[in-house]
Amino acid sequence: MTNILHLKLKDHTYPIYVGKDILHQIGEYLIKEFIPSKVLVVNDASIIERYTPIVKDSLAEQGLDVNSLVIPSGEESKSLNQFSRILDTLIENQFDRNSIVIALGGGVVGDLAGFASAVYMRGIPFIQIPTTLQAQVDASVGGKTAINHTKGKNLIGAFHQPKLVLIDVNTLESLPEMDLRAGLIEVIKMGVIRDEPLFKLVEEHLDDIIALDEKILVEMITQACAGKAEIVSKDEKESRLRMVLNYGHTFGHALEAITEYKKYRHGEAIAIGMNCAARLAVNLDIFTESDFQRQNTLLKHAKLPGTVPKEISSEQLCTAMYHDKKVIDSTMRLILPTRIGEVVIRNDIPESMIKDAIIQCY
Ligand SMILES: NC(=O)c1ccc[n+]([C@@H]2O[C@H](COP(=O)([O-])OP(=O)(O)OC[C@H]3O[C@@H](n4cnc5c(N)ncnc54)[C@H](O)[C@@H]3O)[C@@H](O)[C@H]2O)c1
Numbered sequence: 001m002t003n004i005l006h007l008k009l010k011d012h013t014y015p016i017y018v019g020k021d022i023l024h025q026i027g028e029y030l031i032k033e034f035i036p037s038k039v040l041v042v043n044d045a046s047i048i049e050r051y052t053p054i055v056k057d058s059l060a061e062q063g064l065d066v067n068s069l070v071i072p073s074g075e076e077s078k079s080l081n082q083f084s085r086i087l088d089t090l091i092e093n094q095f096d097r098n099s100i101v102i103a104l105g106g107g108v109v110g111d112l113a114g115f116a117s118a119v120y121m122r123g124i125p126f127i128q129i130p131t132t133l134q135a136q137v138d139a140s141v142g143g144k145t146a147i148n149h150t151k152g153k154n155l156i157g158a159f160h161q162p163k164l165v166l167i168d169v170n171t172l173e174s175l176p177e178m179d180l181r182a183g184l185i186e187v188i189k190m191g192v193i194r195d196e197p198l199f200k201l202v203e204e205h206l207d208d209i210i211a212l213d214e215k216i217l218v219e220m221i222t223q224a225c226a227g228k229a230e231i232v233s234k235d236e237k238e239s240r241l242r243m244v245l246n247y248g249h250t251f252g253h254a255l256e257a258i259t260e261y262k263k264y265r266h267g268e269a270i271a272i273g274m275n276c277a278a279r280l281a282v283n284l285d286i287f288t289e290s291d292f293q294r295q296n297t298l299l300k301h302a303k304l305p306g307t308v309p310k311e312i313s314s315e316q317l318c319t320a321m322y323h324d325k326k327v328i329d330s331t332m333r334l335i336l337p338t339r340i341g342e343v344v345i346r347n348d349i350p351e352s353m354i355k356d357a358i359i360q361c362y
């Protein structure tokens, strides 16, 4: 079973395929959209043996001219250095505006290869083939691409939508379980912000998800991507609605920055952030204690952390939150839940209340 979603934007629409064992169909899916002059597959180093040959064979079957480039695994690769390597490869192999870049890997490779294709010759087409749950339900959909600067994460980037997204749930088989659990946070987040049935699906099928039940994974990922696609189609460049995707992220990004991106996986920091945001919403009387407990219980069952580490003071965390690049004109916009399935954007929360919520989350 393969599901097809369509991400509709003002000037074009692109497909998102979600299914099992569909990696070998990439050649067919690609030529339905576009017949490229050349293809560059940008791969994450940890998956080259397992998945790259399948992708390359499928492209070669369609008679396509394929080059490939391996990127070392890890966040450090979202660098100017790796970005230059991709551009060098495109230039050396005379890629033109009818060529295409394929990102095969997690969010790191997706963001990096996406950004290189956004700027090479002022933008050439690219495809996302995400191989982590995080990238399948979040990073690969929506067209945000970026690399990091030593002064901050994702500071250099562009909006550049892919031609298509191909999500093969079987690629999760080789993913370490903690990466799977960390990626699940973006699904749970989507459940809290707009989709109670999706939240319930995770509650009811957590064990099946961790056991990689293909049917449940396809259903869950399709539903999560449909949510993201709808938000992006209404607000491609994040003027307002798309901000709801930052639920838990202002707290979480601050935790990641303070711990220098070493202590937590992204999803783990966001889990703590969602707990803080939900506690703040309870304190404001806009979210019930029982809904707070429902979220908290699911995070615990998913073995995601929920407490702020004692060595980080509420003052320190709050200061780091004001440094987040999404704080506009020193106004902090916080996404707060009002029930499981609905959030509000608030910019009127006093700092003292933010600190109180953090203190309650130690
Ligand atoms: N563009 C967006 O909208 C957006 C949204 C969310 C996150 N992101 C970015 O995504 C990145 C995080 O993504 P991620 O969590 O996928 O990290 P990642 O790309 O670093 O992948 C995590 C780890 O899994 C390995 N890996 C990837 N696929 C695998 C597989 N199938 N089997 C075994 N190992 C595999 C990688 O080598 C890496 O070690 C961050 O840089 C973040 O900024 C972007």
Ligand SMILES: [Zn+2]
Residues within 6 Å of the ligand: 138, 186, 249, 266, 270
């Ligand atoms: Zn996130």
